[in-house]
Amino acid sequence: MATDKVLVGVIGGSGLYNLDNLTFIKHVNPETPWGFPSSPIAISSLPSGALVAFVARHGVGHTISPSTIPARANIAALKSLGVSTILAFSAVGSLREEIAPGDFILPSQLIDRTKGVRPTSFFDDTGVVAHAGFGDPYSKGLGRWLEGAVKEALENEGRGTKLWTEKTLVVMEGPQFSTRAESLMYRMWGGDLIGMTALPEAKLAREAEISFALIATATDYDAWRPHEAGVTAAEVGAILKQNADTSRHVAAHVIERLLGAAQADSTSTLLTEEKGCMQFALMAPPLSVKNAALAYVLPEYFSAP
Ligand SMILES: CSC[C@H]1O[C@H](OP(=O)(O)O)[C@H](O)[C@@H]1O
Numbered sequence: 001m002a003t004d005k006v007l008v009g010v011i012g013g014s015g016l017y018n019l020d021n022l023t024f025i026k027h028v029n030p031e032t033p034w035g036f037p038s039s040p041i042a043i044s045s046l047p048s049g050a051l052v053a054f055v056a057r058h059g060v061g062h063t064i065s066p067s068t069i070p071a072r073a074n075i076a077a078l079k080s081l082g083v084s085t086i087l088a089f090s091a092v093g094s095l096r097e098e099i100a101p102g103d104f105i106l107p108s109q110l111i112d113r114t115k116g117v118r119p120t121s122f123f124d125d126t127g128v129v130a131h132a133g134f135g136d137p138y139s140k141g142l143g144r145w146l147e148g149a150v151k152e153a154l155e156n157e158g159r160g161t162k163l164w165t166e167k168t169l170v171v172m173e174g175p176q177f178s179t180r181a182e183s184l185m186y187r188m189w190g191g192d193l194i195g196m197t198a199l200p201e202a203k204l205a206r207e208a209e210i211s212f213a214l215i216a217t218a219t220d221y222d223a224w225r226p227h228e229a230g231v232t233a234a235e236v237g238a239i240l241k242q243n244a245d246t247s248r249h250v251a252a253h254v255i256e257r258l259l260g261a262a263q264a265d266s267t268s269t270l271l272t273e274e275k276g277c278m279q280f281a282l283m284a285p286p287l288s289v290k291n292a293a294l295a296y297v298l299p300e301y302f303s304a305p
């Protein structure tokens with residue numbers, strides 16, 4: 001099933017700086033109205049010939065901190081290539097005893113503990129006000145479908161990696177890890193996982209009408225456990241390689257099946273679930289507004305001056 005369109009994008013987090021299990025074709029580096037993406041985007045092909053676009057969230061040499069990731073450029077650059085669905089990978093700490101380092105999770109909810117220092121909207125400084133729906137931060141149909149596909153990929157890899165679903169991810173500013181008091185408070189709030197990068201990425205994907213799912217990979221137990229030292233970067237680093245190898249396997253397996261499923265059923269909305277979601281989020285008639293930045297990321301509604 002070959003197509004020359006890049007319908008699926010992957011964002012790699014800590015430890016996942018390439019998809020070198022796929023056949024590399026070329027790098028592209030689109031300059032967006034929000035600057036360049038975190039890394040040049042690697043276009044690779046799956047065994048079927050279908051194309052995948054990959055961006056390394058922290059740069060390929062992990063030089064970009066969570067607070068300064070150019071998330072708007074990453075999402076806009078992927079959209080400019082034709083991407084309609086993004087699978088994002090993220091290393092997270094566990095706030096629950098049962099979720100162990102090495103486990104994979106498809107979170108369904110987010111709690112925002114970033115500090116307002118990250119630009120979170122494509123509409124900033126455009127004169128257009130938009131309120132995207134975000135009650136379900138991850139695309140629900142895609143998430144339901146991924147549950148089976150990721151489970152199958154993990155079983156097929158044969159490492160015994162567990163998959164959890166319906167979990168709540170707390171997104172903190174960083175770069176320092178949490179105090180014990182904060183970690184305990186997040187547990188009381190209902191948090192199951194903690195990370196530093198899931199926002200604003202998911203909000204921006206929604207504004208860009210891109211289907212979006214997060215595949216979180218647990219690296220540590222954060223600081224809430226009594227009688228255990230708090231988390232360190234060394235502890236996280238020790239498990240990143242194993243998680244990244246499994247993530248590469250999961251990405252290849254899942255994307256091949258996702259594209260196959262979408263192509264086999266012409267009524268499938270797996271790749272297009274969020275299309276049209278911004279239509280009623282805009283507080284002014286969009287076609288009356290000419291804006292180059294919005295025309296770049298939402299050409300469905302805006303045109304350039
Ligand atoms: C190296 S641990 C902290 C670092 O790892 C996570 O990154 P990502 O979500 O991109 O995998 C976490 O959010 C921090 O940025």
Ligand SMILES: Nc1ncnc2[nH]cnc12
Pocket residue numbers: 091092093094172177178194195196219220221222223231236
């Ligand atoms: N314990 C933790 N806190 C925040 N982000 C993380 N990423 C991986 N482990 C983390």
